[in-house]
Amino acid sequence: MKVVLNGKEEDFSQPLTICELLAAKNLEPDRIAVELNMEIVAKAAWTEVALQDEDKVEILSLVGGGRGNE
């Protein structure tokens, strides 16, 4: 299964949920947001929503920033 994760194509040998993807990427589920095909997925649904082939996933977090696109 191929998924585009943060703009990069990645291959997964078996289907996985968003929760499993975060675990595979070693990410704490705290203070991050997940977008699946341009739609925000609520945290409560992360254990249920399974990724499909060709899905586009964005995982984002907050960083230091004032203004401009530094």
Place this chain on the structure above:
Amino acid sequence: MNDDFELGGATLKNRLLLGTGKFSSHRLMEEAIRRSGVQLVTVALRRIDFDSREENVLQFVPPGCILMSNTSGARNAQEAVRIARIARAAGAGNWVKIEVIADHRYLLPDNYETIKATEILAGEGFVVLPYMNPDLMVARQLMAAGAAAVMPLGAPIGTNRGLQTKAMIQILIDEINVPIIVDAGIGRPSQAAEAMEMGAAAVLVNTAIATAGDPVAMAVAFASAVKAGRQAFLSGPAATKESAEASSPLTGFLR
């Protein structure tokens, strides 16, 4: 005298707002916030880089400090709305600074797209603070669209050139009934004081503090200047005159 700053349902004592970009470390940023007593900081949203993990900036923002996500990177209203929603999902809360920029040389905001984004996000319950090019009609439309404050630029982002748009900002201060927060271009504490003397409700500073030789000491200097400027505004600055007027009594005994 009580001079609390009411903004978006919150009550602030400190009228210096801080952008958290460009600090050489999170620790330094945290120290600058603590020492200056800043109560509202801006943060940005980024894709997680799986190859180089950094510590989450939120761990370094003292409790009680209001977080305001910015929509930097947005080139139109739609992108700004998308960023604001994701930032809220990532734990940034309801406060958003709208920044829509499609110009790369001067990083000047797109006022029209900014109004559109303000209307949508205010309708979704965000506390919206739009960054804008100072223009009275635009400020009125932002207010009508539900902006909690209006944030005109003093000079282009990161230029540290001070209040180059001073006359236009003064018009906004005189005419607009939401707080006017000078955002961008303030490079020195004296310029922050100048904005406050004019009657600005607050100033938002980032580059001038984060890239100073000693960012923590500079944050403290800015906080003092903002306070002094505010106090001067409340005191009613004395009038300027063309010719001299002695301030010592002339007793006439030398005549």
